[in-house]
Amino acid sequence: MEQKTGPVHKGVYILPNLFTTASLFSGFRGLLWAASGEYEACAMAILFSALMDGLDGKVARLTNTASEFGVQYDSLCDLVAFGVAPAFLVWNWQLKQFGRLGIAVAFLLAVCGALRLARFNISTAVTSKKFFTGLPIPAAGCTLAAMVFFQPYVPEQLMHAFPAFTLGVTFVLSFLMVSRVRYASFKEYGLIKAHPFSSMVTAILLFVLVSSEPKLLGFMVFAGYLISGPVYTFIILPRRSHKLLRSLA
Numbered sequence: 683m684e685q686k687t688g689p690v691h692k693g694v695y696i697l698p699n700l701f702t703t704a705s706l707f708s709g710f711r712g713l714l715w716a717a718s719g720e721y722e723a724c725a726m727a728i729l730f731s732a733l734m735d736g737l738d739g740k741v742a743r744l745t746n747t748a749s750e751f752g753v754q755y756d757s758l759c760d761l762v763a764f765g766v767a768p769a770f771l772v773w774n775w776q777l778k779q780f781g782r783l784g785i786a787v788a789f790l791l792a793v794c795g796a797l798r799l800a801r802f803n804i805s806t807a808v809t810s811k812k813f814f815t816g817l818p819i820p821a822a823g824c825t826l827a828a829m830v831f832f833q834p835y836v837p838e839q840l841m842h843a844f845p846a847f848t849l850g851v852t853f854v855l856s857f858l859m860v861s862r863v864r865y866a867s868f869k870e871y872g873l874i875k876a877h878p879f880s881s882m883v884t885a886i887l888l889f890v891l892v893s894s895e896p897k898l899l900g901f902m903v904f905a906g907y908l909i910s911g912p913v914y915t916f917i918i919l920p921r922r923s924h925k926l927l928r929s930l931a
Contacts, residue, residue: 757799775830787853798816817855817859817911821908825905828903829848
């Protein structure tokens with residue numbers, strides 16, 4: 683999941699690229715499921731792609747097999763699994779009824795995902811490891827996948843507005859990917875190392891909470907991450923800047 687750090691070599695390594703290929707295959711399989719109307723299966727495939735995408739970077743760092751080939755291959759696979767597959771899913775699932783507007787918004791998701799990946803690839807050396815600039819494409823794809831599982835929890839009297847809600851969410855996700863909004867990357871674990879026991883308890887509670895109602899709370903987790911970026915960028919960060927300026931005055 684866009685976590686390519688450490689020395690990058692030019693060689694081709696099999697092990698991490700197998701996980702990347704598994705992510706690509708899952709995204710491709712999701713496309714086939716979406717085409718046949720099996721939307722929950724497609725959504726599950728996208729979420730599985732996210733798992734494989736997260737593992738490939740971890741394996742590359744643990745085995746010291748990070749490579750420039752792997753970085754580029756991962757980006758291409760991410761575009762399919764978290765850009766093209768979710769765009770086709772959301773169009774076939776909810777946006778088809780909007781005609782050309784639905785096609786435009788679904789395509790916007792895919793093209794903004796491609797732009798997000800291209801910007802990430804050329805800026806990894808100069809950006810902070812603590813934050814992503816713009817919403818990561820796996821988070822955008824997984825948010826739409828989680829919406830498929832969330833739909834049954836929508837009250838029946840609001841179901842008529844759900845397609846328009848999906849259209850709006852897809853547009854917002856596209857915009858956030860190419861925005862300058864900052865999102866936590868969770869790459870640095872200073873807080874966890876400083877408070878290991880409380881961090882472990884928090885992680886266990888979160889796991890138990892989500893596992894108790896995964897279809898509902900899974901979407902809530904992604905929605906919370908989605909909202910965290912604008913909150914941090916436009917509310918928390920300016921306050922910290924003001925406090926720093928006051929302390930220097």
